[in-house]
Amino acid sequence: MNPVTTSIFELFKVGPGPSSSHTIGPMLASVEFMAQAAELPSQTLDRAAGLRVTLLGSLAATGRGHGTVRAVLAGLMGNRPQSCPPDILDSLSGFESGTVLLAGRTLPLREADIVFDMLARAERHPNTMIFRLLDVDGAALFEREAYSVGGGFIEWRDQPPAQRPAPAYPYDSMLGFREVLAATGLTLPEVMIANEAALTGQTPKQIEARIEDVMRAMEDAVERGLETEGVLPGPLGLNRKAKALFERYRQDPQMHDRPILALCACAFAASEENAAGHTIVTAPTSGGSGVLAAVLYVTKNLRPTAGVFRKALRDGMLAAALVGMLAKHNASVSGAEVGCQGEVGVASAMSAAFLAQVYGHEAKLVENAAETALEHHLGLTCDPVQGYVQIPCIERNAMGAVKAYAAYQIAAAVVSSYHMVGLDQAIKAMAETGRDMCAKYKETAQGGLATTVRC
Template identity: 35%
Template sequence: MQYEPISVFDMLKIGIGPSSSHTLGPWRAAERFLGYLKQQQYLNKVVTLQVLLYGSLAKTGVGHGTGIAIQLGLCGYDPVTFDVEQIDPTIATIREAKSLLLDGSRRIPFDPQTAIEFLFTETLPYHSNGLTFLATLSDGGNIARTYYSIGGGFVKEEGEDTLLNNNVLLSFPIDDADDLLRWSIKTGLSISEIVAENELAWRNEKETSEGLMQIWNTMRDCIYRGCHKTGMLPGGLNVRRRAAALNKKLLGNISYANYDEWIRLIRNSGSSFRNTLDWVSCFALAVNEENASFGRVVTAPTNGSAGVIPAVLHYFIIFCPEPGQEENSGERIRRFLMTAAEIGSIFKKESTISAAMGGCQAEIGVSSSMAAAALTEGLGGSQKQAMMAAEIAMEHHLGMTCDPIGGLVQVPCIERNTMGAVKAITASQLALQSTPDFARVSLDEVIKTMWDTAQDMNFKYKETADGGLAVNVPLSLPEC
């Protein structure tokens, strides 16, 4: 295994829905293509531009908004800061004008109907999520650059053998769970403390702290928005938003003015099993309904699984307060996010976080595993218990297929986030009540099993919409 340092901000990215591999990844690929054009001083010479989508990107690209993301990326917009309310008018302008401003500066002809080609029957050998940019220049030259969206918003160019951040030297290099356990035993540090030390290789402690709170604020705002928006999700599947109705049912007609007041009301509503379960489901639904609507979310580790970690984190801060502490603790939140990110990075190194490569076990399964470990440490569990929780969560997602109806990240994706969140909490409780030394399955063993399962899985269950619910549920019927 090659040395591959991965930062917490590589695993937890702010972006726009509905898919990290089919929306955020292609957006970033377009940015990288722009970077190449500028570096080679070709930008002002581009006359025409065509984009070819292969494999899973082609088969579910329409429902996942791949073409939309590519257009926004070619215009030079940043998914972290671009106003999501401007997506529709911006795309409409490009469609009507049949042209776009390349990098916001050079207008070129661009009709999305013909300039973006979906090659449904072709797949590139390296990865199912491949796309190629073809440009002709004013001097008669031609350019072709191919990129792969490998999951979680990560992008790799064809022929690129340099791994992410491989020139960064960490205090505690970690390639697998055994490495993490060894450092924990040797230093006595918790998982989050090890991550905090490693993050110093990229930036100072203050910058990391501020970045984590930005991640948290995005998660918080996403849940609050999703719990108060009604209507139908876009895409023609006629799926109704449910989080807002559930929120109103649980709180009744009690009024509140902001997020903090809302959280206090939820905390005071009681901690019965049924009430807690309803709120965890509500939080997860809210995030992924926002994701399905091209809202701003945190890729954790993917957009399709973006609701699991925020839902479990809200369970943690609302229903598991420290003695004498009712308000949100920034430090508790930061540690939760760092632990989750470390577990996710191990999955990425040893297996995959791409549903196009591994099915939904690579998305919901990994996010549930990340959340389980983070919750376990947050509740006072040992390093071994946290890793045991991660193993349990993944063990019970093994083999989960990716079969989005209509190629949309809606059914069964949204509800699967509620299941992943609940499984994470259950896995954490099991680990906290267990002795990890007696566990028969290690985290590394379950990750290897996940990868073996991914390789054996039929391609039609890997985000192609060619199997499972995607072919057995009529598109004209609503979800509920």
């Protein structure tokens, strides 16, 4: 068995939008490359005269709209995604030239040093980055190749992932996870906490505190978005809508469909913050970050049945994390690999699981809710207009949140054993569908709405 060894906090990453694979991953790879280069012998470092970062595949196709340039620049300058203030990224939007420090040496850096290579093939992964440290003649002194594999995760060529401690309760599928529950008598949250503690060395209290931080960051993104009006950055001229949706929600307390309007307003809010490049939480990615944030916010703050306890919310986050980890482990959460089914589709499945867990249902029903939400996103393409994470992404997050709510309602209304499709089967279908999906529908802005919409 190849067990799941993802940490909860690798899945839920606080960082800048608008795209985990095109923003958070490249920033992380850039700062790690600089750290690797700083370890070179001083004779090599003394010959360093510049840097070049070449982006291939989906990063080349949609990197400009996804904010990859400023993310790479920020990373080369030493910023990490989880601590990079949004105003640093905003200040880099018009960057033309400057300098970076490498082991005490000052190197020039120009916007043109970030090269979008649309012609070269990304042989190993659709999100490939090649980092080079150059001498005065432009020859490479040091070269590394990295892959942004979705959700802000990166891998380096020829570098096997670091060995991780074994989880307390190994599993590699939802079926395996339910077997763990049956064999141990533990609950879903208890197994998730025990595994996180074994993998990371944190205590349960520390893990709980970090989950609270993640929820606070999600709520902050929703609240900022609900209060902000205006036009989002980029050439589309897209107006923010979250505030207007929320005002409509507030004005009519008698409206029958208020929960749906609340979910839409909150999903728009977090997604608009993501599109603006502000701080969000990947769940499982930045592009899908509005879905769980909205479901959490509405469950905690806007439902008429107030009184959901914080522990129930934390447990819901653990159920959501389980679904995201399984999708990442057995398929992908990268739009460049499997289309939007892996981003908003998985986000919706995570959110349905969150609801089922928050309201105290057994693990089988949590699985059923997640499966229903994912099943009805299968085949969903990624076709961002002009490569910006705005159309269809922002509305799609709202649809993902509403579908999560519907999926939970369907699962909760019927006997669990009536449900015919397992989560593992839906994830396998997503992987196969993604593999067969034409490349132009996988975060390249070369198909679908990206070609039919002219703004």
